[in-house]
Amino acid sequence: MTRSRFTPTHVGTAALGCPAERSSAVATKRGHSGPALVVTLLAVSLATSCSRKTESAPQLKPTAFGAAIVESSGGKQFAQTGSLLPQPVVVQVNDEQGTAVAGALVEFAAVPGVTFDPSNGLTDSSGQLTTNVSLGGMAGRYQFVAFTTDKSHKKVELKIEEIALGYQQTLGRHLNDQYCERCHNPESTVERVSNYDNLEVKPHPFTEGDTLNKISDADLTAIISHGGPALNKSALMPAWGNTLSKSDIQALISYIRAISDPPSRSAGPVYAKD
């Protein structure tokens, strides 16, 4: 038995639904005719099962080469673990002058469990490629890479980060949408007008990691439960301790920690492809 079969990364893939199951089962059944056949079939099925997707992708030939790859939109989104990001990720390939390049080959790569639809493609007439991204099954930050090659066949990379929310953070996000966001998020939408600008003392947006990361969990709990004055801050922050339960407040804090930018120390691991 080799060690590599049991590395934690491999387990991660299997748990996330690598389609090996049925093919290997079939292989075992047929294998009664001879042990050699069992070994071959198992080996083949093991080798192909997890890489099937990438192999079937058509080989694309770039018609042009860029010098840089930049993010147009879709970075720093939140989604539940294993789910599609709400917005697709759009990247753009530019040449040395910063003009968009059409027909450049862009590929996406990430840790196992993250899927891209499509996982590669040529940039369109505006130099962009759009992909739908599903995050892996573990809560945390996912860093993936979009890369293209320049004229000298050198890899040009762009790192993009997204955030996967576990159960607790998803609950926190729900509570944030209901109770907090109207004041703490300065962005207004058609459906939901922000109250941020109307407040004498500006609340901290929850992505404001520079400030919020310095406040301990205990202090955040105190502010949320007893209101701003508990920490000599503005009374415009009301006390929520009689409205939200203790576990609600913990969920909110875990959401705030998960989305803070720069990341909080307790935000959990980063899943990046080496």
Place this chain on the structure above:
Amino acid sequence: MKEKLTSLWQKLFGDNVRAFGVVSLIFLASLAIAPAKNFFSEWRHYQHGYRRMIRNRSDANTLQRHFQGGIQQIWLPELGVVDRCTSCHVGLKEASLADVPNQPYRTHPVIPHKLDQFGCTVCHRGQGAATTLSEAHNSTLAWEQPILPAKYIESSCGECHRGPLPGTPQLNQGRNLLSRAGCVHCHTVKLSDGAVMKATDDPPSLSHIADKTTREWIFAWLKDPQAYASTSTMPNFKLSDDDARDMSAFLIANSTPMAGDTATLSAKASSDPAAGASLYGESFCASCHAVQNAAGNMVGGDVGPELTKVGTKVKPEWLQAWLRNPRAYDAGTAMPHYRFNDGQVGTLSGFLQAKADSDFLANVHLEAATPEQIAHGKRLVSDYGCASCHEIAGIKKPENFAPELSRIGSKPVTQLVFLPGMQHTLPDYIATKIKQPRAFGQGLKMPQYTFTPAQIDSLTTALLSLNDRSNTLPPSLAVASTHESDYQPAGKAGKLMADLACFSCHRINGHGGDMAPDLTWEGSSVQREWLVQFFKNPGTLRPSLIRRMPRFNLSDGEVNELTDYIMTVYQNPGIDRDAMPLGGYSQGEVELGKQLFYGKYACQGCHIVDTKTDKGYIGPTLTNVGSRLNAAWIYQWMKNPQALRPGTIEPNRAMSDEDARALTAFLISQKGGAKQEVAKK
């Protein structure tokens, strides 16, 4: 060769001693197989790995103390759980291992349940009793259920939790869609509590369709509903031109006229777009109906149909009759009966009729239908199950038209047909079936929906939660959902409320929509005179709302009828309206209330009392709250808002009686006067 073998045989078994020795060796070796297998087992490997990993951590001692070697098992007989997952997933309960990137050593994310009470496979599926990775995670010949992919994990919450949960948005959305997208018109879904899932959409009756629209429009609509309205929930049946021609012929021929709809135009359709737009705005049509604007964005609600191209669809006579009283054509419609006068009907119908797209019907040319075509159309209408959703005169609603889905989440994989390239798992089958229903064979009837990938995932999640376990759960574990009540107000006022479709937006006693405030205790909450004025000229209480109460042009008699009913019937038994006066509080109390409002409780963050200084944009404007609310209601609201309106976002401040009384005194002194418009951002 033969000699070599013979000599080997001689060497090993040549005499009794040798034979005994060799046989003993073979025997001993075979005895060692089982211990060796045990020694090299996967779980032992992972436990070794775990101990190696924790050795270098600062909390090594604690972790080492918690560590238990050997096969671990969670056994819960009443759930049928025998889970040995913790044999390899050693760190699940160690909170400090949240920084470990991957399983099997990472701590389990925080959930509301304890592993010891529910085990692992209840949520994650897989084979709990297995002690090897592939048998536990994957499906084998003897075990069908592999580990559930993370994106569908909320389906397992839905096995016990029958209602929506705040932490499971995907499951909630999926369940909603099953009702809203009309899935349950054709597919029966019996819920584990015995109820049958009901559709919440309201497909129109087609029995009088010829009054409303033309055969050409029906043809084009049947061919591609989303070409007419991108938000339409009607699926695409992928009909051939001939089939769409015959079905439209049948629907027109089958339609009977309704009195009133075909009457000559009584109001002159106005061509004043400014007046039309202003009446459309004043009537808050956009609270329910969406229109796609020039930038391509949908503006408006999704209660009623999209109106972007409505002029291409409806006949002018029908539209005017509908605007005059929609209930004459469709007694159960969610559209209120606005009491528009002739001039308003003309203005609005002219405005809507101008929302047309001449290209939509440009290429539709239909010859007069032959009796054969009509007969064929009728057959098609039956075959496609149109009557499952729509009422069609002469065609019965088919029963069990499509497979029942009550236990779809446990359907054996051996009974499924897979497309080439698909993963052979149940979730993948369900998702693909929703995405491309017709790809699974010839002659399938399920139409093509226009779900987004996220909607497909949430539908799949909801369907996976309908499984054997959800149906055979010990009753003690089921968490009931609150079903919509069938509350109906009584008498004349009840009829009036039905006519005005109050329940399309408002909820009362557990029945109705959630767009507007719950009115269950409205009689305790507001003052009679305010309510009368509000009916005559509804303003908005919250400055930032875009969906608002329309003006129904009610007569004085109707206003009195409604107001009397609301003030008498919608009373909270815990609130005595007359317990506190509407005035006469001491100046000191009012002053104290003002200090509390602006100081201790900082209410101006969300509310406006003085339009010059306050900017709060979230809660209702309170400039004239003293003329709107009852003092006793304000007092009780201060004490515990959630007790009066569950789910309200006003925080419960646990106020002392004195604070609540002072704030009541301050607020009740805000009599406002003329309504002040709040500047929009």
